[in-house]
Amino acid sequence: MPEDIVAQHHLLPEMKLLETRRAGSGGLEFVVEMTSKYEVCPRCATRSSSVYDRRWVTIRDEPIRRGEVRLRILKRRFSCGPCGRPFTEPVSGIIKGKRTTERYARAVQQACEEYVDLKTVRQRFRCSGGYLYSVLYRHLELKQRAMRKGWPERVGLDEHFFKRGKGFEKRQFVTMVVDQTGGRLLEVAEGRTGSDVEHAVRRLTNPENVRWVSIDLCDPYKRFVQDYFPNASIVADKFHVLRLPSAALMKYRKQAERGRNTAYLRNLLHKPGYQVLDYWKPRLRDWLKQHPVLEEVYWAKERLSRFYRIRSVTQAAKELTRLTDSLCLSPVPELRTLRTTLKKWRSAILNRSGRSPVYWTESAEVDEPAEGGCPQGTRVNYWTSRQTNARVEGFNNKAKLVKRRAYGYISFRNYRLRLLNACGG
Numbered sequence: 001m002p003e004d005i006v007a008q009h010h011l012l013p014e015m016k017l018l019e020t021r022r023a024g025s026g027g028l029e030f031v032v033e034m035t036s037k038y039e040v041c042p043r044c045a046t047r048s049s050s051v052y053d054r055r056w057v058t059i060r061d062e063p064i065r066r067g068e069v070r071l072r073i074l075k076r077r078f079s080c081g082p083c084g085r086p087f088t089e090p091v092s093g094i095i096k097g098k099r100t101t102e103r104y105a106r107a108v109q110q111a112c113e114e115y116v117d118l119k120t121v122r123q124r125f126r127c128s129g130g131y132l133y134s135v136l137y138r139h140l141e142l143k144q145r146a147m148r149k150g151w152p153e154r155v156g157l158d159e160h161f162f163k164r165g166k167g168f169e170k171r172q173f174v175t176m177v178v179d180q181t182g183g184r185l186l187e188v189a190e191g192r193t194g195s196d197v198e199h200a201v202r203r204l205t206n207p208e209n210v211r212w213v214s215i216d217l218c219d220p221y222k223r224f225v226q227d228y229f230p231n232a233s234i235v236a237d238k239f240h241v242l243r244l245p246s247a248a249l250m251k252y253r254k255q256a257e258r259g260r261n262t263a264y265l266r267n268l269l270h271k272p273g274y275q276v277l278d279y280w281k282p283r284l285r286d287w288l289k290q291h292p293v294l295e296e297v298y299w300a301k302e303r304l305s306r307f308y309r310i311r312s313v314t315q316a317a318k319e320l321t322r323l324t325d326s327l328c329l330s331p332v333p334e335l336r337t338l339r340t341t342l343k344k345w346r347s348a349i350l351n352r353s354g355r356s357p358v359y360w361t362e363s364a365e366v367d368e369p370a371e372g373g374c375p376q377g378t379r380v381n382y383w384t385s386r387q388t389n390a391r392v393e394g395f396n397n398k399a400k401l402v403k404r405r406a407y408g409y410i411s412f413r414n415y416r417l418r419l420l421n422a423c424g425g
Ligand SMILES: [Zn+2]
Pocket: 041, 042, 043, 044, 045, 046, 080, 081, 082, 083, 084
């Protein structure tokens, strides 16, 4: 019978096929018995070969095509002299007390990763949601633990929204710790304070390896990086810096529009200047002339984006000084705030914290590096560690999809495991 050939592949060690039956909807049932001569008592390790009684158990196995496969096993209980109690024989490939083979669990877990949603897996394997969850998350947890992780040279930190809290709880955020060197997610922390992150990354080894950490402009991360990584320099993420004047730009643009539809100008306003076509430039300039406050915010934004295109760090440092100095006299309160922020994060924006001894000598606090203060060819490294949080933002996007696919997560533990799995952690 062809089924018997199939059966030979499904038998576990020390099993003998008695009969093959067809079950409903293309399924198969293999009736088997165990052939071992003796078993060892799990309580006292005494060998026993006297069978106390026999009983039938039905175990699920990996499906063939769409058909369910079941193993109907005649299991024996052996009597144990020293204990005075019988014990059930173990079957390799089936965990004690489980009603499925490990092979089945593995197939389910693979399907969980490959299928679009878990509901399809549940229907395909005809198992319960609870079983699915336990198999999947047990596997992901083991995979995580097996991975030995150390800190890389470049790290990025960013937060994103996780879920709404209940009642008086506020919105909950998570922090992603990204390995910028290897391009993978290292860890996910529940919360966005320094201690939250510190708690989450305690398993990672060698924090002294980290040289660059890119963060958005927020103090808790800054403090955490300064305390936790002895050799790291903070890099203020370029895109977060460029976004600083956006809110003011939007506010004054709305005031200037006064309900009129100026959609085309709106697009021009938020674009970097070099992307605006020559055709539009005079119209944009005329319009800005009519609204002096908006004009001032716009040029601040433009100067900031031009600042980021400067190639040499010396020039960049000079330009940043000029920019902050000119904002000092501005009548617009948002621009004065911008100046304060830029001044506060100056060293992080220019990628110099004065804590990089390989690159810096005593002149670290001075704007222009002293002659011979740094070795040839490394100058470009201050300004162009060229590290941004682009990849971290990409993972943020992926996180959104992971959440969406599952229609949201309640458990942070599960969310973390799925995210690490999706982002190559
Ligand atoms: Zn015993």
